[in-house]
Amino acid sequence: MTLNLKRLAVALSFISFTTASFSQIDSTYVEEEEDYSMYDDVEDVGAITTYCSPKIFDLSPNRFLSIGYDVAGNGALEASTEGAYKPDAAVTRNNNSDLSYHGLRINANIPVISESKFVWQVGAGFNQSRITTDEIPNSNASNRYALLRELNAGLTNINLNTTLFKPLGEKNFLILQLLAEQAGNYTLGSSTDGPSLENTKYSGTAIWGKRPHDRLQWGIGLSRTYRAGELNYIPVVMYNFTAENRKWGTEILFPAKAFYRRKMNARNILLAGYELEGSSYRLYNTSFTSQNIELRRSEIRLRLDYQKQIKGFVWAGIQVGAIVNYSYNIDDLDTDNKDFYRGFFGDQTYAFSNTLGPMPYVNVSVSLVSK
């Protein structure tokens, strides 16, 4: 009996030992030949609904976190004095200066929920424009150079945004984007010159789209936006496409941006096209007659954008191009401080009617991405 117990103990110990040893054989595992045709005919056991993906093949990488620096200049600023200018009025602009700017751009975009049936991302951005102009006379006697003095404080844009992607089955989807931004000539940390919550600007875009296959995604929608500087309501068209040879494609959300994409390989991408950038910047504590004034700043950035994988999910990007000014006018929101819609046909007057000439620009960035 004693012997039998010992033998059993030894046998069990041996089995236990060999089981443990088996778990260490990964490196010597030899793949068996397999007849893959046996996997052609299958039946479901689990039940899930198939949803379309929010992406298509080869889109430029989605940026979780991006830190960049932007340098632009010089552009010829021709500014009017404070007044009331109809949109189509002939304006004498004799406050001229060369203007350039540079600044930090930090953007984050974090997925809160990212599943096949629903994607919800939350993001934040900090974009700075440190503006320099030609030497400004010290005289405060007139407002001739007042605008230049206010711009010299620099412009800052802080925003919070969220994106919802809801697939409606295998082919259709909805996208909803919301943005709240604080744009102005304020300085972070200062208690005297803003920003003020009541001047927050809200934008939103809703798109219904189709994804017929892995290389095409298109959609149509409506947008409330400040990309043109002032408040606008515009239709939008989305068209993301990748050619069958996977060498080129498009990334379009018209009119906000349109790019031709050239994929050199999975780690090097070149984009060529434009992006419309803009916002309404509150000018705080100015020497102007009105205190509720906003710079309707909007620019078209024509560019070549080269993106390269550095290592793993870290990518670097360099943009080289020209900024074409779309709007640099200033609106007076009157004493009730309520924004208004001028659109393309409204005739509300501007407080300043300005133009800003084209300028070259460069942007370099490093990003943590998901492909």
Place this chain on the structure above:
Amino acid sequence: MKKSITLMGAIALLFAISSFTSSLVSVNAGGDDIIGLWEPSNGKARVKIEKIGSKYYGKIVWLREPIDPTTQKPKVDKNNEDAKMRNVPLRGYRLLKDFVYDEESKEWSGGTIYDPESGSLYSCVITMKNDVLNIRGYVGVKALGRTDTWKRIKLKKKK
């Protein structure tokens, strides 16, 4: 003397049983439920998850479009960062690697998932509920990731 030997034998037996059962638990307890055939939500592939040693691996055993339309040859891993891997056929490719089952959290973790469409390798954690796998690939931390659902499938029985 005989009594003491019997006691020693009993202790050895208890130790061995304990050791054996604990090894069985660590090998099987729930972890092997993941073994089998699965289909990602896009339906473009079928993945066979198997156990090699103490870890779980998943390889592509079927592709909906096995031929590359550009080359008219079987698809290969052409997006891989490693140039030496770019001629490796996708069918048979092990895209899930090195998962270990954690009995406490009921999840398979510590492994990676490879996305052949982008050539990216993500950290990954897998959970299972009712024959559906939730596969979360992520960059660095779990928050920076995306979850895909895979359904279990099985081979049809030959008539």
